[in-house]
Amino acid sequence: METRPLSRKLYGLMASFDTADELLHAAEAAYAAGYRKMDGYSSFPVEGLDDALGIRPTRLPYGTLAAGIVGGLTGYGLQYYCNVISYPLNIGGRPLYSWPAYIPVTFELTILFAAFFTVLGMLAANGLPMPYHPVFNAPEFSFASRDKFFLCIESVDKRFDLERTREFLETLHPHQVSEVPR
Amino acid sequence: MLTKGLPRGWIFGFAISFALTMMLTWSLVYLLVKGTGIWGINIPIGWGFAIINFVWWIGIGHAGTLISAVLLLFRQDWRTSINRFAEAMTLFAVACAGIFPLMHMGRPWLAYWMVPYPNTMAIWPQFRSALVWDVFAVSTYASVSLLFWYVGLVPDLATLRDRAQNKYSKFAFGVFALGWRNSARHWHRYHRAYLLLAALATPLVVSVHTIVGFDFATSLIPGWHNTMFPPYFVAGAVFSGFAMVATLSIPLRYIYNLQDFITERHLDNMGKVMLATGLMVAYGYVMEGFYAWYSANEYETYMQVNRMVGPYAPAYWALIFCNIIVPQLLWSHKCRTTPWILFLITLVISVGMWLERFVIVVTSLHRDFLPSSWDMYYPTAWDWMTYIGTIGLFFALLFIFIRILPMISLFEMRELVEQTTKAAEAVQSPENAGPDSPARRK
Numbered sequence: 001m002e003t004r005p006l007s008r009k010l011y012g013l014m015a016s017f018d019t020a021d022e023l024l025h026a027a028e029a030a031y032a033a034g035y036r037k038m039d040g041y042s043s044f045p046v047e048g049l050d051d052a053l054g055i056r057p058t059r060l061p062y063g064t065l066a067a068g069i070v071g072g073l074t075g076y077g078l079q080y081y082c083n084v085i086s087y088p089l090n091i092g093g094r095p096l097y098s099w100p101a102y103i104p105v106t107f108e109l110t111i112l113f114a115a116f117f118t119v120l121g122m123l124a125a126n127g128l129p130m131p132y133h134p135v136f137n138a139p140e141f142s143f144a145s146r147d148k149f150f151l152c153i154e155s156v157d158k159r160f161d162l163e164r165t166r167e168f169l170e171t172l173h174p175h176q177v178s179e180v181p182r
Numbered sequence: 183m184l185t186k187g188l189p190r191g192w193i194f195g196f197a198i199s200f201a202l203t204m205m206l207t208w209s210l211v212y213l214l215v216k217g218t219g220i221w222g223i224n225i226p227i228g229w230g231f232a233i234i235n236f237v238w239w240i241g242i243g244h245a246g247t248l249i250s251a252v253l254l255l256f257r258q259d260w261r262t263s264i265n266r267f268a269e270a271m272t273l274f275a276v277a278c279a280g281i282f283p284l285m286h287m288g289r290p291w292l293a294y295w296m297v298p299y300p301n302t303m304a305i306w307p308q309f310r311s312a313l314v315w316d317v318f319a320v321s322t323y324a325s326v327s328l329l330f331w332y333v334g335l336v337p338d339l340a341t342l343r344d345r346a347q348n349k350y351s352k353f354a355f356g357v358f359a360l361g362w363r364n365s366a367r368h369w370h371r372y373h374r375a376y377l378l379l380a381a382l383a384t385p386l387v388v389s390v391h392t393i394v395g396f397d398f399a400t401s402l403i404p405g406w407h408n409t410m411f412p413p414y415f416v417a418g419a420v421f422s423g424f425a426m427v428a429t430l431s432i433p434l435r436y437i438y439n440l441q442d443f444i445t446e447r448h449l450d451n452m453g454k455v456m457l458a459t460g461l462m463v464a465y466g467y468v469m470e471g472f473y474a475w476y477s478a479n480e481y482e483t484y485m486q487v488n489r490m491v492g493p494y495a496p497a498y499w500a501l502i503f504c505n506i507i508v509p510q511l512l513w514s515h516k517c518r519t520t521p522w523i524l525f526l527i528t529l530v531i532s533v534g535m536w537l538e539r540f541v542i543v544v545t546s547l548h549r550d551f552l553p554s555s556w557d558m559y560y561p562t563a564w565d566w567m568t569y570i571g572t573i574g575l576f577f578a579l580l581f582i583f584i585r586i587l588p589m590i591s592l593f594e595m596r597e598l599v600e601q602t603t604k605a606a607e608a609v610q611s612p613e614n615a616g617p618d619s620p621a622r623r624k
Contacts, residue, residue, distance in 0.1 A: 020600060027366075039365045039366055039367055040365070040366035041363065041364045041365055041366070042364055042366065042369070043337070043341065043364055043592075043593060043596055044337075044369075044593045044594070044596040044597040044600065045366075045369040045370070045372070045373045045593075045597065046366070046369075046600075047601075049366045049369075050366055050367075050369075050370040053366055053367075055366065055367055055370050058370060058371045058374050060371055060374050060375060060378070061374065061378060064378050064382075068382075075318075078298060079309045082298060082306035082307075082309065083306070083309060083310075086306065087304065087305065087306055098310060101309060101310040102309060104312075104315035104318065104319065104389070104393055104396070105309060105314070105315060105318045107385075107389055108315075108318040108319050108322040108386075108389065109318065109322070111322055111326060111382050111383075111385070111386045111389075112322045112325065112326065114378075114382050115325075115326045115329055115330075115379055115382045115383075115386075116325075116329070118375050118378045118379055118382070119329045119333055119375060119379065121375070122333075122371045122372060122374075122375035123360065125371050126365075126367070126368045126371055126372070128360045128361055128362065128368075129360035129361050130360070130361035131361055132361075133361060133363055135363055135365075136363065142344035142345075143344075144344075144363070144364045145337070145340045145341040145343075145344045145345075145364055146341060146344065146345070
């Protein structure tokens with residue numbers, strides 16, 4: 001029974017703060033102390049928190065660009081296929097391949113594909129929708145969407161040790177430090 | 183988001199708009215039973231109310247996207263308190279707009295024929311037609327607007343989930359919040375995705391009304407066949423859209439005491455945008471006259487003269503009065519910041535922009551090339567019922583929206599308060615720093 005590793009029972013240690021600045025300093029201190037598997041929780045994007053936590057810039061924009069290109073090619077190719085290959089209609093000898101008329105639909109499909117990829121890609125990379133997550137077990141966590149700020153050091157971090165990590169978090173003057181069960 | 187009680191004003195407003203929505207349902211059902219013959223349209227005026235109202239509604243919708251996307255990219259912080267309901271307004275306006283061309287087809291149950299798919303008839307949509315471009319533009323616009331609005335709502339839905347008093351609303355908000363947990367890693371991608379969406383929506387909104395302008399400009403009808411139409415239509419759309427945002431926000435800030443959020447600065451800025459776009463539209467009217475003369479084309483010249491002195495001249499001069507003369511009041515700071523004056527001006531602009539579409543559609547068509555084909559267009563009671571019904575639908579949806587969802591973006595407001603507090607702290611002592619921090623009260 002007791003041979004189960006700690007990380008199977010405990011998601012991490014959660015410290016709560018009253019202001020965004022305190023969270024930002026705490027995140028910087030935790031990163032400096034060598035913690036990597038951690039996350040901050042705040043009701044709005046705190047400027048600089050992603051750098052403090054060592055979050056690498058997302059590659060989402062490249063995906064959006066690629067999706068836009070695919071969308072544009074789809075729109076253009078669709079019209080070319082319909083007008084030139086599938087059902088060519090000779091109307092007064094006008095060219096079948098009349099590209100200027102294809103621009104509006106090409107443009108719209110570029111935007112459509114890029115926008116859908118951006119949203120679905122963002123949700124997928126964030127692992128949403130997710131009906132259950134351990135952090136919601138932390139006391140007072142419902143205030144993360146209002147006016148409290150949280151820093152969670154996860155038990156999967158290499159340097160995580162229940163006692164020492166708790167002591168470390170206490171040095172950051174949090175409101176409260178609590179264990180987050182899975 | 184209003185949780186306490188049902189104000190009598192809300193019930194009253196919702197009851198009226200819901201009754202009008204029922205009238206819309208009735209007139210649409212009768213239309214499906216009888217066919218488009220119940221409308222006042224006939225050759226040569228085949229477009230009538232269906233296209234007038236379509237263009238009017240789509241134009242109104244554009245201000246929502248402009249406020250949420252373009253002003254976000256230009257870092258105009260003041261947009262934050264109006265963007266959410268402006269986006270909702272966009273969605274509802276596009277929904278109202280969509281009804282008209284759909285019903286105008288006569289057999290709306292065959293609407294899927296407009297979508298390119300391999301079919302047993304072995305035919306494809308005509309991709310060289312501006313009307314097919316419209317299908318792509320409007321459906322893309324509706325879906326991207328919906329995405330933009332929903333993505334903006336997700337963190338707020340999480341707040342509502344966490345604040346919910348009973349398990350049913352907690353469950354409902356929880357489902358739509360998708361398990362959002364305010365994680366910094368999530369915010370990082372979210373923030374980037376939101377900016378990307380804004381960057382995609384900006385050219386989209388311009389393209390949509392450009393293509394609506396193409397519906398006219400690519401035809402060979404005098405008064406429509408004009409390269410000026412796309413930019414002129416975009417300016418008109420922004421003009422009427424901002425008028426509608428102001429029309430809605432002025433009563434809202436009174437009824438729900440939102441003067442701290444929708445401040446005089448907002449009214450002032452909206453007034454300035456209306457003034458600028460109104461002048462662009464005025465330039466368009468002048469240029470229409472100039473082209474008619476400079477083209478030396480007898481049909482173009484006749485169309486313009488007929489517009490000014492023909493049977494629809496009252497509509498033309500009313501539109502000049504509403505869209506050129508009245509908006510000049512917006513030069514005055516006092517008019518821009520006095521809510522009731524601005525409110526009246528916005529109503530006049532909405533009427534004027536509707537008249538503009540009426541004049542463009544009807545006066546160009548009713549005097550066909552051959553005098554034997556000349557005719558007059560009179561909208562029937564069914565036309566009016568459908569049009570007024572969509573106004574009811576629009577307001578009914580807005581009433582439901584302000585009742586169940588936050589009409590001001592909570593997380594962007596918190597971000598803004600944080601930033602302005604920081605900026606103020608940098609120059610002042612911490613005690614008197616920051617604005618009167620409305621979001622702090624949450």
